[in-house]
Amino acid sequence: MAEPSPRGGGQRERLGGFSPLSETCTIRLGWSTAASETGYLPLVRSSDIASGEIDWQKVPYCRAEPPNLDEFLIRDGDVLLARTGASVGNLAYVADPPRAVCASYILRLRPTKDWHGLYLAHYLQSPEGQREIRRRAEGAAIVNLSSKRLSSLPIPHAPYQVQVHLAQRLSQLKKTVVSASERLKRIERQIAWLRAQTSDLAYERVLGPSYVAARATWPKNKIAEITINRDNRRVPMKASERAERRGVTPYYGASGVIDHVEGQTHNGRYLLVSEDGNNLSSRRTSIAFVSYGPIWANNHVHVLECRGSVSPEYLAFVLNHTDLRRFLTGTVQPKLTKAALAGLTVAIPDAITQESLVEAAEDLEGTCDALQATIVALGERLRSTWQSILFDAFSAVAYGREPRIMDSATTESPLEPILTDIADLQDSGEFSVDPEDSVPASAGHADELSTAIANPATIAEALLGRQEGCSPEHLFRILTPTLERSGDPIDAFYDMLKHAVASGIAEEVRNGDDIRIVAVSKR
Structure with a gap:
């Protein structure tokens, strides 16, 4: 960010109240042209300001340059605001830009001499600023924000030096928020890594480091030899049919329970395996489940009844951690046929080992689920605290008070408790690797x-x-x-x-x- 210089002359010293946006900046539409991968004049699009910062390495070029180029050029201190579609309200403060223009679906806000662009940007990103922007957006199918309607948006008034000080302090805090978000993403990657190890870690916990050799001694059986296929009882129902017979019985499809209906197709303890769907390849969620009691199964899930001492929970554990891609058919929609499922070979240990492996896997999955829930909660706290910081700061300005956060030497950052909790989670020892x-x-x-x-x-x-x-x-x-x-x-x-x-x-x-x-x- 370029260091702002003091303003003089007509600067108004009033702290409090509001000024319409039209008095704080000039508002202009961007240049109307298509984007090109090659050229000389960068063209900033709404997608380029979605994150709040512009990555100039990813900005395309103008297919055609404006004849009156100076009227469209972006300058240091401008604010670019998306005005159409789902991106309405997204904005970025411009610091030290190259010679560039913005697209016609962006409004360029250029502050007048008594106003600082970074102050305006922070306010427009605040909860109240975003609410005022949404109030002025029009359109049902395609939302649009006109410069005329935007011009009346109220901006909390403050002396220029207060704007500069507050904007710089908010920028410092925002850097802290971004850094904390990156730390949370890193922990999420750790959780994903830990979840990917569930099978190996469960085997190692139960069988020891040489678990591969131990598994090699187990007897192997085809699925058809250790289960009875009950697909013949399945009955598919359309959504409209399910709506007419709402009930408490879980209605299973390829992705698990997708509804609840009256009646049943099966009753007991069953292994359910996805029959089709991209998830058989991508494995973003489980493909095998165990049901208990009455269920209704449609024709997208196989229903298997286990024989003898074979545990459906153990088979679900094995199938959820087995690469089945070579057994799938179908190019557009992967499918695990009844015959392919029946022909799968599974190593079967004794009942006690089956139970121990399932318990170990469930414990590891439970740890991952708890950690993920903590990450989600911390992320929500981080977002809501940042929004509260913005709201409190600009509310104070509007009521004629200097925001408390401007005194960074004596005022503790509202983010400190969250940062402490994130650090505690990282240091908790949950992540052994x-x-x-x-x-x-x-x-x-x-x-x-x-x-x-x-x-x-x-x-x-x-x-x-x-x-x-x-x-x-x-x-x-x-x-x-x-x-x-x-x-x-x-x-x-x-x-x-x-x-x-x-x-x-x-x-x-x-x-x-x-x-x-x-x-x-x-x-």
């Missing part, structure tokens, strides 16, 4: 994604400390923070794996139906 130590630093950085995928060493780094390797499914989940930023994470993963094997960095080890990816240097 930092995913940054196992997943390359490129995870979480989109601009380095292609490098990470092209580099076969990424696989080796993800396998660090795993002497027995891990399954392709688990390796995919470990690398999810990197892969999910590609257009197709599954294809990106297999390209990465193919390069790693071809380079001799990793290899595929098969033991019957058990497939492990092992770092060559660790064998």
Whole structure:
């Protein structure tokens, strides 16, 4: 941010009350032209100001430049405000810009001599400022904010030096908020990493470090040998039909419970497995569930009754952590057919081991769920506290008082309690392994994604400390923070794996139906 210079002359010293926006700045529409990947004059679009800051490296160019260029140029201290569509109200303060213009669906606000742009930007981003913007937006299908309606928006009045001081203090606090948000995102990546290890950690907790060798001794059975398929009882119902027979019975589809109805198709303890849907490949949620008591199953979920001492909870645990992609059919809509499911081979330990593994997995998942809930709560507290800071600051100005936060030397930041809680969570010992130590630093950085995928060493780094390797499914989940930023994470993963094997960095080890990816240097 450029350092503001003192204003003189016609500066008004009043603190309190409001001035219409039209008295604080000039308002102008941007230049109407299409964006181009090549050119000489950058064109700022509404998507370029969505985050509140402009990344000039990502801003495209004008296809056609305005003949009266000086009238459209962006200057240091301007505020750019989106005026159409879902982005109405998004804005960015401009500091030290290159020679550039903004698009016609953006309003350029240029402060007059008694007003500072950063002060205006902070107020317009405050709860009251956003409320006033929404009040003035028109349109049902496409929302639009005209410069005429915006011009009457009230701005809390303050002497120029108070504006500068408050704007700088709010900017300091906002940097703290952004930093805290990044810390929360880092912890979320740790949780995702921990969740990806559920299967391996459960096996290790129950069987010890050599769990792969222990599993190799278990008898193997096909699903058809240890279950009875009850798909013939399934009955699909349209949403309109379900609406006419509301009840308490869970109505299951491929993604689990999707409604509650009157009646039942099955009653008992069953293993339910998704029959179709993209989730069979992407695995963003579970594909296997256990039901108890009466249920209604539609034709998108397989219903299996387990035989003998085989636990449906154990089979659900195994299936939810098994890569099934090679058993799926269908290009547009992945499908796990009845025959394919019946032919799957599963290693079956004794009943006590089955129960122990399920308990260990549920405990680990419960830990992840609790940590995720804490992260969500901290994120909400962070957002609401920042909004309260803005509201309190500008309310004080409007009522003729200097905001308390301007005295940073004697006033504790309202953010301190949240920052303390975030630090306590990071230091709590919940995260025994930092995913940054196992997943390359490129995870979480989109601009380095292609490098990470092209580099076969990424696989080796993800396998660090795993002497027995891990399954392709688990390796995919470990690398999810990197892969999910590609257009197709599954294809990106297999390209990465193919390069790693071809380079001799990793290899595929098969033991019957058990497939492990092992770092060559660790064998």
